[in-house]
Amino acid sequence: MDRPALDSSFRDPSGFVFTRAGVLYRQVNRVFQQEFEAVAASGLYEELTRDGLLVPHRHVALDLAASPDAAAVLQPEPVRFISYPYEWSFGQLKDAALLTLEIQERALAKDLTLRDASAYNVQFEAGRPVFIDTLSFEPRKEGAPWVAYRQFCEHFLVPLALMSRVDMDLASLLRTHLDGVPLELGARLLRGRSWLRPGLLFHVQLHAMAQRRYRDRPPEPGLARRPVSAQTLRGLAQSLRSVVEGLTWDPGGTEWSDYSSDNNYTAEAAGSKRDLVAAMLRGRGACTVWDLGANTGEYSRAALAAAERVVAFDVDPAAVERNYRRVRAEGETAILPLRMDLTNPSPALGWAHRERLSLEQRGPADALLALALVHHLAIGHNLPLDRIASFLARLGRTLVIEFVPKSDSQVQRMLRSRPDIFPRYTREGFEAAFRTSFRIDAMTPVSGSERHMYLMTARSPGRASDVA
Amino acid sequence: MYLDPTTGSLVMQVIAAGAISALAMVGRVREAAKSIFQKAFRGRRWTGRR
Numbered sequence: 001m002d003r004p005a006l007d008s009s010f011r012d013p014s015g016f017v018f019t020r021a022g023v024l025y026r027q028v029n030r031v032f033q034q035e036f037e038a039v040a041a042s043g044l045y046e047e048l049t050r051d052g053l054l055v056p057h058r059h060v061a062l063d064l065a066a067s068p069d070a071a072a073v074l075q076p077e078p079v080r081f082i083s084y085p086y087e088w089s090f091g092q093l094k095d096a097a098l099l100t101l102e103i104q105e106r107a108l109a110k111d112l113t114l115r116d117a118s119a120y121n122v123q124f125e126a127g128r129p130v131f132i133d134t135l136s137f138e139p140r141k142e143g144a145p146w147v148a149y150r151q152f153c154e155h156f157l158v159p160l161a162l163m164s165r166v167d168m169d170l171a172s173l174l175r176t177h178l179d180g181v182p183l184e185l186g187a188r189l190l191r192g193r194s195w196l197r198p199g200l201l202f203h204v205q206l207h208a209m210a211q212r213r214y215r216d217r218p219p220e221p222g223l224a225r226r227p228v229s230a231q232t233l234r235g236l237a238q239s240l241r242s243v244v245e246g247l248t249w250d251p252g253g254t255e256w257s258d259y260s261s262d263n264n265y266t267a268e269a270a271g272s273k274r275d276l277v278a279a280m281l282r283g284r285g286a287c288t289v290w291d292l293g294a295n296t297g298e299y300s301r302a303a304l305a306a307a308e309r310v311v312a313f314d315v316d317p318a319a320v321e322r323n324y325r326r327v328r329a330e331g332e333t334a335i336l337p338l339r340m341d342l343t344n345p346s347p348a349l350g351w352a353h354r355e356r357l358s359l360e361q362r363g364p365a366d367a368l369l370a371l372a373l374v375h376h377l378a379i380g381h382n383l384p385l386d387r388i389a390s391f392l393a394r395l396g397r398t399l400v401i402e403f404v405p406k407s408d409s410q411v412q413r414m415l416r417s418r419p420d421i422f423p424r425y426t427r428e429g430f431e432a433a434f435r436t437s438f439r440i441d442a443m444t445p446v447s448g449s450e451r452h453m454y455l456m457t458a459r460s461p462g463r464a465s466d467v468a
Numbered sequence: 469m470y471l472d473p474t475t476g477s478l479v480m481q482v483i484a485a486g487a488i489s490a491l492a493m494v495g496r497v498r499e500a501a502k503s504i505f506q507k508a509f510r511g512r513r514w515t516g517r518r
Binding site (some may be wrong): 116151203206217218239 | 470471473474475476477478479480481482483484485488489492
């Protein structure tokens, strides 16, 4: 029986990804058999997987194919949490870009080439970017240009340049432009900021001008016959590498970037909170924890005492960037920092709303951490407590949540400039609201503060209905 | 090939090819000039020692 491809795997006729009995497979179609065998014979797969640049795969029986036109079926090692470029920090997108270029350079050395350069071909696993699309390679045709050059610029170079040179918030363009930020839009937004940088001038401004000039025009005969040598392709990849490496961003000066060192916790309260996180999670058998509002990941690391891995979400790009830099610097493999605005979490996107999964579709997690978060949602964003509870119950089975009372200086600061329209924001009101979606298993004061930590279990994990 | 390479991107790669060839040519000329000067310099020193 035919197994349908995953909803994100349909553009490339060479093959697709599907699941059978919960196991992920990649089918190679007959139309791509010759190219696939040539790439396999080159030794590139072995080299890339040995160096941790490509997700390993193994060949499995053809009987497992999803359709009759299969030439081979592969079983790739699964990635534990799928994330998307619009959820990555600046450093994560930059590392993904450099990985793609390194792979292109290694492919060229074996007379192969990447036939696409989508940012969605990269995932983060064990703290590092890794390439996931085994079928992205093909033998290089003598004299042929790099077909993925524009795609690389639109998926990586333009967003990185905009984040680095204009404003970090332009990262959100990746969410509205799933096929990459168009060169012409990037060139307009960068304006004069790229004219003095030869790399950006060439790969963005002049590239955008060429796109405009030759739109809907086939190559002129003289141009089409002019070969692009392997040396040019290597030069192109090196030039892109040099431009990407030159793009930097200093993660400082945002509202939350210094929060872990600039807050009202005493050392005693912070230590008590770390201990409580580990103690509450212990015995829950939590494999994956989602830390919602993780900041730079201080408590994500505390959670690792009782969990295998943590996805550390935060809305602040600087906090996520710092967390990621720490992960890379210390070689941490169990923490995945991601950017996520919980008041507007990643929705289902793309063709038929099915190409990219919403945050909720990627859950439920075994456990959630929601520390120093609920007052920001309830008071900072006027979200009713029962709706917060209902959403969290859909995201995770176990919840470790901190209640921050109105008397806390952080809440006082939030109420300084606005009337207090939150009469239900009390510990009793919090407990009543959360009981609609959770069972409260334990409650402990955080010593050295007026805050309380709760351990809760979702009443219907992943299925709690919204409370009107 | 399932991606549209676009004519504009092809033009840029042809320009890059030209620039890389020109740079390679400049490098070769530079090496040749350096080699000529080195030979001339070594020749003068040898002559001087005699």
